């Protein structure tokens with residue numbers, strides 16, 4: 330076993346000024362977001378020496394940008410109902426370990442508010458919100474815990490290659506930063522790089538040819554490094570490789586900074602109609618904005634329009650969609666951010682104006698009128714794309730169309746992983762010395778969404794403990 334790092338706290342925010350960077354530890358954690366920080370603490374508390382390598386200039390990843398809801402479904406039955414194609418073993422662990430995971434967070438000074446119900450698809454999930462925000466409520470206390478336990482976090486540094494012995498066991502990580510490249514020897518590596526949504530090539534290959542038209546609604550540093558490193562080391566992919574967790578966002582002609590990610594999410598789309606550029610509906614909007622976002626990503630140009638009338642606008646569209654939101658007018662927010670909100674006194678006029686954006690007006694008019702007629706007759710199954718709930722008429726002027734694109738938050742497919750968070754090969758045998766946490770773990774969500782911070786918490790705990798024990802003789 331390699332000698333351990335000393336137990337003194339060390340934070341290396343970048344490579345400059347570090348005379349003796351760590352070159353031998355028990356565990357290398359790749360990524361200092363939710364999964365990586367949890368895994369690092371768990372491994373340290375299990376007695377391992379740990380080096381966390383973080384590509385960004387600061388720890389936090391998408392955790393730092395998130396809404397901070399740590400939630401999942403209360404039962405495995407609910408999980409299978411909403412994520413029928415998810416990895417059932419990992420889904421069961423997510424639900425069963427959730428309460429223990431929440432206690433663990435509290436024990437590690439992560440600040441959680443009062444319990445919150447009504448989260449996730451169909452408001453079926455429950456959990457807690459990190460208070461007052463994810464940086465001061467979670468990133469900072471977890472970074473402190475890593476350092477207090479004697480771990481090190483090296484920022485502006487990335488893992489570029491895994492070292493393997495002749496039997497294929499992972500025995501080191503090659504890391505690179507401004508000071509150069511070095512190999513850190515270790516007993517195990519935990520990959521927690523946050524998915525591949527930031528990589529145009531992987532997104533186009535696996536998810537949609539129109540991915541480059543989407544907004545990246547996440548940290549830009551999650552570019553599939555974990556997946557690539559794992560595949561090179563012999564691991565296999567999970568299912569759900571073509572699925573992402575996305576939201577419907579306004580199309581803007583300027584980049585949207587992270588502050589707008591949540592404020593401009595068009596959560597209310599499930600109360601409206603969503604048309605593609607051919608002027609037709611393509612998804613049951615009532616199944617939620619996340620599914621709308623995913624299906625929009627697969628449409629031509631990954632673009633479309635939310636359509637609604639004044640009755641919707643004044644009613645359900647103004648209602649808060651997540652518990653900490655106030656009643657407000659999302660259309661006004663889109664306008665002030667520079668997005669396109671078309672307003673018209675008749676459906677004819679609305680569709681004529683859509684023609685200016687390349688939407689065939691007759692097609693749009695047929696779709697909206699057909700939807701309205703189905704609502705009037707109460708026959709949702711007659712629609713080309715049926716609507717499970719919330720079928721409504723669309724006839725009170727003025728009428729609105731909001732130009733939208735998908736905003737991708739994280740990829741749902743990734744590395745194939747077992748219940749001990751070990752990476753698996755194509756024959757489901759563990760790649761020895763290689764563990765995975767967070768979004769890099771594939772298929773906990775798959776088109777249905779089961780919570781991401783919770784999944785990173787649960788897989789991080791398992792990865793940390795099993796990685797710490799990987800080098801210890803039984």
Ligand SMILES: Cc1cc2nc3c(=O)[nH]c(=O)nc-3n(C[C@H](O)[C@H](O)[C@H](O)COP(=O)(O)OP(=O)(O)OC[C@H]3O[C@@H](n4cnc5c(N)ncnc54)[C@H](O)[C@@H]3O)c2cc1C
Pocket residue numbers: 359360361362363364365382383384385388389390391392393394395396397398399400486487488489521522523524546547548550551552554555590591738739766767768769780781782783785
């Ligand atoms: C706007 C927004 C709102 C959200 N709201 C919620 C919410 O309310 N509830 C919820 O459950 N989820 C939410 N999420 C999703 C959640 O934040 C992420 O899914 C979660 O942070 C995933 O944890 P992770 O550890 O896998 O990835 P991250 O937290 O993103 O951490 C990955 C880290 O790996 C680093 N990295 C990447 N490549 C390398 C490399 N080669 N070497 C070293 N480091 C590397 C990255 O820089 C990053 O810091 C939200 C996300 C966003 C963007």
